[in-house]
Amino acid sequence: MPNTLFIDGKWVSAVNGGTRKIHNPADGSFVAEVDEASPADTELAIKAARRAFDSGVWSSVPASERGDLLLKFAAVLRERKDEFAKAESLDTGKRFVESQIDMDDIANCFDYFGKLAANDAGRVVDAGTDTVASKIVHEPIGVCALITPWNYPLLQAAWKIAPAIAAGNAFVLKPAELTPHTAILTMQVLEELGLPAGVGNLILGAGADAGAPLSTHEDIDMVSFTGGLVTGRLLARNAADSIKKIALELGGKNPNVVFADADFEAALDNALNAAFVHSGQVCSAGARLIVEESIAEEFVNRLVERAEQIRLGGPFDDNAETGPLISAAHRDKVHAYVEKGIAEGARLRCGGKFGEGDLADGFYYLPTVLDQVKRGMSVVSDEAFGPVVTVETFSTVDEAVEIANDTYYGLAGAVWSQDAGKTQLVAQRLRHGTIWINDFHPYLPQAEWGGYKQSGFGRELGPTGLAEYQEAKHIYQNLEPAVTGWFPDHTK
Numbered sequence: 001m002p003n004t005l006f007i008d009g010k011w012v013s014a015v016n017g018g019t020r021k022i023h024n025p026a027d028g029s030f031v032a033e034v035d036e037a038s039p040a041d042t043e044l045a046i047k048a049a050r051r052a053f054d055s056g057v058w059s060s061v062p063a064s065e066r067g068d069l070l071l072k073f074a075a076v077l078r079e080r081k082d083e084f085a086k087a088e089s090l091d092t093g094k095r096f097v098e099s100q101i102d103m104d105d106i107a108n109c110f111d112y113f114g115k116l117a118a119n120d121a122g123r124v125v126d127a128g129t130d131t132v133a134s135k136i137v138h139e140p141i142g143v144c145a146l147i148t149p150w151n152y153p154l155l156q157a158a159w160k161i162a163p164a165i166a167a168g169n170a171f172v173l174k175p176a177e178l179t180p181h182t183a184i185l186t187m188q189v190l191e192e193l194g195l196p197a198g199v200g201n202l203i204l205g206a207g208a209d210a211g212a213p214l215s216t217h218e219d220i221d222m223v224s225f226t227g228g229l230v231t232g233r234l235l236a237r238n239a240a241d242s243i244k245k246i247a248l249e250l251g252g253k254n255p256n257v258v259f260a261d262a263d264f265e266a267a268l269d270n271a272l273n274a275a276f277v278h279s280g281q282v283c284s285a286g287a288r289l290i291v292e293e294s295i296a297e298e299f300v301n302r303l304v305e306r307a308e309q310i311r312l313g314g315p316f317d318d319n320a321e322t323g324p325l326i327s328a329a330h331r332d333k334v335h336a337y338v339e340k341g342i343a344e345g346a347r348l349r350c351g352g353k354f355g356e357g358d359l360a361d362g363f364y365y366l367p368t369v370l371d372q373v374k375r376g377m378s379v380v381s382d383e384a385f386g387p388v389v390t391v392e393t394f395s396t397v398d399e400a401v402e403i404a405n406d407t408y409y410g411l412a413g414a415v416w417s418q419d420a421g422k423t424q425l426v427a428q429r430l431r432h433g434t435i436w437i438n439d440f441h442p443y444l445p446q447a448e449w450g451g452y453k454q455s456g457f458g459r460e461l462g463p464t465g466l467a468e469y470q471e472a473k474h475i476y477q478n479l480e481p482a483v484t485g486w487f488p489d490h491t492k
């Protein structure tokens with residue numbers, strides 16, 4: 001039995017003996033077998049977290065010591081970076097070098113929250129009188145369910161684990177069922193670093209089964225979810241019954257607006273990155289290229305030419321520039337989405353098919369450009385979560401803004417121009433949680449990340465990313481208690 005569930009400080013197998021085989025999406029090769037939890041295992045994990053939280057074993061530890069544990073985790077991760085990156089690449093098919101970059105970002109995230117925890121002293125409130133001492137103290141929320149996707153498995157988990165630990169919560173982590181290995185390594189390290197039993201628990205398995213109790217159980221105080229819109233809606237409905245706090249980091253349909261006065265080569269190069277890094281399996285992928293009419297023909301011709309040259313390959317192929325999709329099912333979904341777009345009138349400029357030859361054993365999909373699209377088409381509205389970019393054109397600033405905001409999502413977007421006034425103005429008018437000016441994709445641990453509209457609510461990273469895992473308690477102390485006389489004493 002694999003013993004890959006971590007519950008109440010012990011490595012255990014699933015109660016019903018369930019297991020799952022993990023395969024590398026790059027070539028279908030077997031990676032390892034892990035436990036497949038059922039709701040019975042999740043129940044045990046939730047109960048363990050509840051007991052640990054209620055005992056105060058972690059929340060009573062000074063915030064600076066909780067922060068120290070995060071700093072130590074960051075140091076271990078830097079030492080063992082390649083081991084973690086290899087595990088991530090085997091599960092996801094992501095290029096090893098990209099997984100290494102992710103591990104650096106994750107270590108920085110742990111460092112950030114480690115330091116923030118140590119400096120989180122609450123706030124003295126000016127009550128407007130010398131006779132009152134008033135302050136805000138930050139307390140943990142309680143037991144947090146942390147539910148994460150497969151595209152950036154440890155990064156998305158780190159954005160939740162680090163602030164949850166910093167704030168003194170207990171948690172149950174459920175990574176995506178296809179990508180469990182860096183979560184297992186992480187829990188091993190947290191155990192070695194002395195996180196008390198029950199404070200951190202790990203459940204592996206399918207969302208609808210192992211994950212189901214996490215949004216309904218009365219012992220869960222908060223659900224922090226990163227994943228798809230449909231799942232997010234379900235979890236929000238479930239959480240409403242017991243008024244759990246819920247944070248949702250959902251998908252995006254992110255505009256990349258290129259004005260004619262942009263640095264053409266930089267904008268072109270970044271339009272490729274925006275759409276095709278990690279084969280488009282990025283929540284903030286620049287999947288909607290919105291380019292000024294006067295340069296559109298040349299820009300799109302060059303984009304197609306470059307997209308056709310992108311080399312696909314497995315995580316350890318030094319020539320590969322991007323990798324496979326996560327599964328055959330996901331690749332088929334992306335292909336169906338492209339076919340629907342073509343049926344609706346989009347023109348296929350390149351891609352639109354599976355990888356062949358050496359790539360046939362993996363779940364590859366060729367970088368795909370669709371132009372002649374119209375708003376309202378599913379390829380323009382819905383998230384593909386694959387290597388697919390649509391092209392729209394505009395003639396005025398107002399039109400560019402209107403097109404870029406015409407989406408039910410609101411996660412991220414970019415604007416390209418050498419006119420600083422114009423880029424600032426457009427950045428202000430775009431209704432998305434992150435706006436890049438003359439760049440695409442960077443994020444910082446010290447800057448909030450999250451969505452407008454149906455990209456979700458709540459924020460990860462930055463000071464707000466810690467506050468998500470805290471209650472703010474107001475302590476009001478009357479320094480000169482006295483009779484108020486509001487209700488006269490009629491007994492006298």
Ligand SMILES: NC(=O)c1ccc[n+]([C@@H]2O[C@H](COP(=O)([O-])OP(=O)(O)OC[C@H]3O[C@@H](n4cnc5c(N)ncnc54)[C@H](O)[C@@H]3O)[C@@H](O)[C@H]2O)c1
Nearest residue numbers: 148149150175176207208211212227228231249250251283
């Ligand atoms: N906003 C962000 O920062 C961000 C970051 C990464 C990914 N995403 C989004 O994630 C999506 C892709 O991820 P995915 O396919 O893994 O999403 P998904 O919604 O299918 O699954 C996400 C997680 O939820 C779990 N889950 C599914 N049903 C559940 C249920 N009923 N109860 C509890 N857990 C359940 C899954 O097992 C997985 O762990 C894309 O839409 C992408 O844009 C968003």
Ligand SMILES: C[N+](C)(C)CC=O
Nearest residue numbers: 151152281282283284
């Ligand atoms: C949040 N990010 C950009 C790291 C990954 C989104 O899928």
